Amino acid sequence: MSKAHVYKRDHINTDEIIPARYLNTDDEKELAKHCMEDLDAGFMKKVSKGDVIVSGEDFGCGSSREHAVWSLRGAGVQTIIARTFARIFYRNAINCGFYTIESKDAVERINDGDEVQIDYQAGIIEDKTNGQRIEFRPLPEFALEIIRDGGLLEHIKKVKG
Amino acid sequence: MSMTITEKILARASGKKAVKAGELVNAKIDLVMCHEVTTPAAITMLIEKGIDKVFDKKRIVVTPDHFQPAKDIKSAELHKRLDEWAKRHKIKYYYKLGRAGVCHALLPEQGHIRPGEVIIGGDSHTCTYGAFACFSTGVGSTDLAAAIATGELWFKVPExxxxxxxxxxxKGVYSKDVILAVIARIGVDGALYRAMEFVGPALKDMSMEARMTMTNMAVEAGAKNGIIGFDATTKKYLAKRLKDKKTYKVYESDADAQYVATEEFDCAKLEPMVAMPSLPSNAVPISKCKGKPMDQAYIGSCTNGRIEDLRIAAKILKGREVKIRTIVVPATPTIWKQADDEGLFDVFYRAGCVIAAPTCGACLGGFMGILAAGEKCISTTNRNFVGRMGHPKSEVYLASPATAAASALTGKLEDPRKFL
Incomplete structure (x- = not known):
């Protein structure tokens, strides 16, 4: 079971996820210490391994820094559920083998702190706290293949031998 | 089949006669841009996966820029990893300190950008190069690693x-004001996943520098790429610059190509624009925001740190004195030298500005002009997100070099037209 951290707003950008002042390293553990720092200074105190973030439109807009995905992953975040994603963030997530879920209404139906369970194959989010059942369209097959292979580079190694 | 310029370039790069929006293609990459923030991680990945190779040492351009000269020990380590890798693979175009500059100003200036090509870079503003009628987009470190090793990447052909x-x-209105007006209308995700193709008569009077300011900010509307067709201005800019291969192929959109949306702007009616915190889409005309006190002015970056931008700022600053901290950052060493030769440094010095070495620096809150809590900065850069240039409680206001210079003179948001 995962706890949902809900941010009811749009355009959460990479500067908020991991401020550029910390881009002098690409160490995931180091980046995780500052995850979401400029948006929610208390985030790292409340997040536990396997938790999910739920948000609105255009999540991850801004810089191409994959550090944003690494800091979230380093912080233990299992997946991001958002109405839409900014394209570079979305692509980086797939390339890193990190799941993202596009859902139009999750941000309205899941409350901050709710316990959720996700079935990635079936495309179902169950909010155990309020009993809501939210369906989503799983990632396209080629993206799932990259994630199953453990990211883009492993995928390339496998495909190209 | 009719196609847009973006579709034609991606079709050529993926060895197909035609592609259409939404289609997944595997495209050959013509050029890869690398800097010290996102490339070291890509290098480490390649080493760890046992594929530490480069697809073509002549088609990778390397320049440190974000934190150069190194701002602290950690960034010095990033520079060192980039340096070791570039030397080990004998990267032909490796710009070291003294020749290195803000990547998106440096690569076109040094003749690396060719029309019709597919270019990727480990930086979101790689879309800048689309001003030269090429397909160019920013990627993260994993994509960058894949492109470095294989010279190929998958793309979904954008609408x-x-x-x-x-x-x-x-007068007093520039391409920066145009792109801020465009983003204000369509929103920061108004062109999400799309190709933003700029057309129309207003382009004719715009230099390549001015055009790059617009394609640079295509990503601020969520776009995959920004693109402008080839014309006499493009040809002239490229004539004496192109490195290696001097030839290129020019593609243009078919008259009946498909567009998901069309937005028309009457540039003659535009005013100087300022994007209020904390989104580039919060742009309003200067008449609606004039008078707000500022603490710092910043003139530089891949958006507006080119020679033309410095000339515009100098014209306003000449013979006057700034009222707030004003930082001028020529984007490349060549621009720096040119500005000095043209006497612009004298103008900046007399006006009370500081002139920094080429770097991305303060634009992304790195160094060389960080803001304290509560401070406000009028900036010629491209993002005004929370904490972008420093403390999360500082504020960034985006504008043209003219508006930034005028605001530096009065210490508050100011209409540049009163000084022209």
């Missing part, structure tokens, strides 16, 4: 959105 720029820009 195209046409931005029609009619009319002539009035």
């Amino acid at each position: 195209s959105e046409k931005i029609v720029l009619n009319g002539k820009l009035p």
